[in-house]
Amino acid sequence: MGLYTPPPGEENHNKPKIEKVDPKEHDDDNNNSNILFYSRPSIGLRLWGPLVPASDCNWGLWLLTGTQITVGYIFLRRFRVSMKNYFMNRPITKQIKDIPSLNRFSQDSTGTIQFTKQSNGHFGGAQTFHIQRSPSKLELFTNKYKSSKWYKYIGHLTRFTYLLLGSVLTSLAVLEAMRLLLLDYDPWAEQAKAAREQQFYNDANQYYREGIDPSKTRIRVKDPSSGKLIDITNDDSLRSNIAMARAGVLHNKFFFEWFGPVNMKPFDFNEFLTFIEQYEMNKEAMKEAILANPKRLLKEQDLQNCKKLELALDKQNRDNRETFLNMGTKTLGHQMAGTVSNTTNSSPVVILPPNARDPDHMAFIDTWETNEPWNRLGLDIHMSARFIPSSTVYHNNDENFDDDDNSNDSDEKK
């Protein structure tokens, strides 16, 4: 790896030094930089602790919310069933004298009769008459326990726990779902997204420095002129492409997709609320400022002009297209066909699926998405300015504006 250490104290400082990355040293480095893990924020999923996914991992959040709702529902259902059992099993006591079929011999009887609603068979059927056997010791013990007040208390307690757990889990999950559905601007998610991009830069840089271990992998290319194999394992552009690809792979792993960059510290709840509040307030303030602006009418006039211009441009573009269709293929086409083929080498290539033989056999939407024009434009506009001073002149031709050829780069990766 080429390194440049600016203070020229050492010998041969102009030559790029080869630095081997010692695996041990690397491990030490990892251990030293104490990785802190901050559990990801959420409103309703706090009970999951460190398992909560990063705020921009939508599918993870929904998965967890769904699970929580299900668990909560199960608890609520258990509560309902236990309540039913409780009321069904309680025996109803009645005075014998109130029951017409039994009171015909004596209206003054003081005896009572008990009835439990839930019985094994049907009341009055043959199962009422079962042969009694002497109960075992265990049964005796359980019977004793079941008739004690402890059994009653514990029953109450479990029922209450079911109710509590069920309602808390369900309501929290519903809260979280509301956040995901209703909240338009979510600072947590935005922060996680930004952190992912920044982490990608760090990772790609680190992989670039590591390079490729030549003892494990060697990449060779046949030189067309001499026919010899040339080792390009640590060739510069190849190295950076591999670094980017490795970072991309890392970022597609399940762990990373779920948690995002590990050492990112998310906002706490108050900050989260403040950001939302600020955004809404600033929006309102902006509207007021626009209304209070003394030059408002002028500005609106300007905007009207913009709209007119848009319409005019729309018409112009339509005309352009039509004229092209009408004359392009016949006359213009033949004229330009020769010139075009020479000048097209710089434009990025369309990537088609590898087995495509003719246009009808492609999976269209996948192909379109790999060649998304907006993404391509985003890569295309990547440029950076470097202003170079000069002691003779100060005007126009001093600046130097060039494109970083990132578009080519992305093609090579695939």
Add this chain to the structure above:
Amino acid sequence: MMFNRASSTQNANISKHLKLLTRINTTHIQNKRSLYLSTTNRFNYINQNKILATKVVKTLPYFEQKKYLNLFSKNSNPSNIPNPPLPPQPQEDPKAKKTKSNILRNVLVATILALTALLVLQPYNPFPSIVSKELRQALWAERKHDYLKALTHYINALSNFEQGEHKVNKLSDEYTGIELKIMEMYLNLQMHKEASLVLLELCYRYYNYLNDSLRNDKKVNFETISRLYCRDLRTVIKFIDIQLQNQNTGMDVNSTIKLLEAHLKLAESEVFMKDMEIPTNLLKDALQSQVTATEGGDKNMKITPKFVNMITDENLSMDSKGFLFIDLNSNRKSFIFEPMKDEIFIAKDLLDTLYLQKNDFNKAIVNKRTTLAMMSAANCEPGMLMMTQANLGTVYYMRLQQLREDYKFFKEHPDKVKEALIDQENFDDKYNIFMNNMEQNINILIENTKECYNGILLFSNDNKKKLKYNLKDNYIDTKIGETISLCKYGMAVLNMNIYKEDSDANVDLHYCKRLLNDAKTLASDIGFIDILKQIDIESELVDNLLSN
């Protein structure tokens, strides 16, 4: 004896059950005597065959049971018990019922899951089938470099899309995507004017929509709107890029600047709506510089505010090996620039270039300073931050050169100042103030330029930190090495400038020579070709100065 005992216990059991029966079942037996055996007989019968007994239970009339249940419920009114006719209903086996419902439930759940999976996994095709057919052909033709054919297909696709059954959303990515493709094809066919018109229409469409949504109380989804801002900036940048590369498309610099400024302002307003800290800080700085300017004298004579080095440990973080990286937790508000962070900074760079084309250095300086502040707040790549500061130094230097020429000019022709000033009382005083102000400005500009370049050089030369960076790296972070070589070169140029203007100044030309040589070796190492030619020219100049 044994038998007797057994029979006696059996008898006791029987009598127990008999009691039970008589207590509960008397009415029943009385009513349905014909159906049932007498109690004792029945008991024997059950004892003989229990399976048969369960059958009997099943055939037991349903309403009969209900009657008794009603009897025992709390609110029962014994006189009102209905006694309907008894159609004996065969009851289903509850187990079978349960399994049946279970199967049904499982099937239902499975179908729902399968449907969701299908919805999630199936790539959604937003295009109508006619359009996608055309697009297929177009992509194929484009791949074969037959751009004419591709363009016709794209145009057809667009018109088909418009004439479809549903109303097309002209801001959707699908529609604009096809338009962009048409633009690309125009570019490939060298039809720059048509291409730039497509881009111009697109950016006006976005601009109008965004302005409307700002002014009217339109509820737009946050994600959609930030995507639109991003798209807007991309189209404007590409449009101006085409303008810069092909001068004959016919739009002058002033209107281009106006266009870019308007769009940038819109995007920035969206960014700063999320957090006001950066604009308030910038405003404070501006106010402070105004105060110092008014202390200096006349209101019209402004003094360039001082620049403070931004390449410090606060804004850049370094790992234990000496490589720069982005600390995710250093600027926690950096998320406000997403998702148009790249676009904003590219647009700002572009704006600077346009200002320099117009020789409007003051505006370029202000713009660069705000860019620098925003970049450090946005957790930009360290190389980009350093390069921006180096560029700022260059802009300061250019402004210095301009001022020096003006200064010389006004010194030689004091009458010109007289023309410029409106009230001509005590002209000499005012002339002196004017020239003093210029001198002050020149000094401050020299200091600022030095601060810019020196900040970077000090940071990179710090022995304790041992900054390292990738030397031959064309893609990932090119700019650190380039910045350092640019700064070395810039320092040399600045020192030479000072030496030329003011030979009394303490300038070591040998030091300049050394700086230039350093810059040259570094630039040739990293392949920074643009600067090499300039370095050669400057080296000759230094040699000339040294030989004199």
